[in-house]
Amino acid sequence: MGTLKVDVVRVFTDESGNLGNELGIVRSGPASAGREQDIAARLGFSETVFLEAVASADSAASGGTAALRIFTPTTELPFAGHPSVGTAWWLREQGTGVGVLHEPAGDVAVEYDGTLTWISAKPNWAPKFEWLPQDSADAVEGFDGSEFSRGHHYVYAWADEAAGRLRSRMFAPAMGIAEDEATGAAAVRVTEKLGRDLQITQGSGSQLFTKLDGDFVRVGGATVFDRSLELDV
Structure with a gap:
């Protein structure tokens, strides 16, 4: 041990x-x-x-x-x-x-790039998502995903379409994730789907930035250290 x-x-x-x-x-x-x-x-x-x-x-x-x-x-x-x-x-x-x-x-x-770290990925590297567009950011925030039992469900709406600001949530219970707070792979896919650079507010308010780059999508954001722990193995 x-x-x-x-x-x-x-x-x-x-x-x-x-x-x-x-x-x-x-x-x-x-x-x-x-x-x-x-x-x-x-x-x-x-x-x-x-x-x-x-x-x-x-x-x-x-x-x-x-x-x-x-x-x-x-x-x-x-x-x-x-x-x-x-x-x-x-x-x-x-x-x-x-x-x-x-x-x-x-x-x-x-x-x-300063406080942001960026990675580049091909959209087909990410899982496929069931897209669930909503009429408003309020509808996204009030969405009940508790009945999902499988798949990857991405709920989203424009917060400000002209500015490229998106509000989203993602549910993936089959992966052991009832709701994901911030999902870079989904950001890659939805950027390809919508065909434009985005600023995404996901979950409780996490922030993701994306840029189209040819066959790739760049995803960036800020990271902070939280804690260290020890696991008995």
Whole structure:
């Protein structure tokens, strides 16, 4: 019996560093090998990242690479947005900023821009979502997703269409996520669907920014460190 260190960050916070989606970050090793799904389920975050390898570059700000695997409480994902953004930010805080994250879906480019960390992804790397457009932001906020038992359901409405501001919520119970606070993969998909750059307010008020970039969509947001914990394994 031993302990496993888990760093927890919050991704896509508001401008004051509040809210955001919790992410567990684990450096892979003998204590986690082959037990990733069980560990992710025990932690209970919408996603937990297991860092397989980190290769430093000359600059601590960018240029290195990292390989990672991403798990929800019930399944492994080939790509996910908030784990990619959060891990890239955390690596820079550790002095090993990266330019690329190697994920099962493909290589995810990383950029750092002040308080925001950006990643680039192809829309087809993300899950397919059931789109549930609403008439108003108030309708999104009052939406009852408690009856969903499977699938990925993205509820959204324009808060300000001219400005590209979207209000959204996402429910994915089959992945062990009754409601996700901030979903980068869904931001990639909805940006492709709507065909424009967006500022998305999701969940309780988390903030995601997106930009169309050819065959890719860039997703950015702010991340803060929340806490460290130890898990008995």
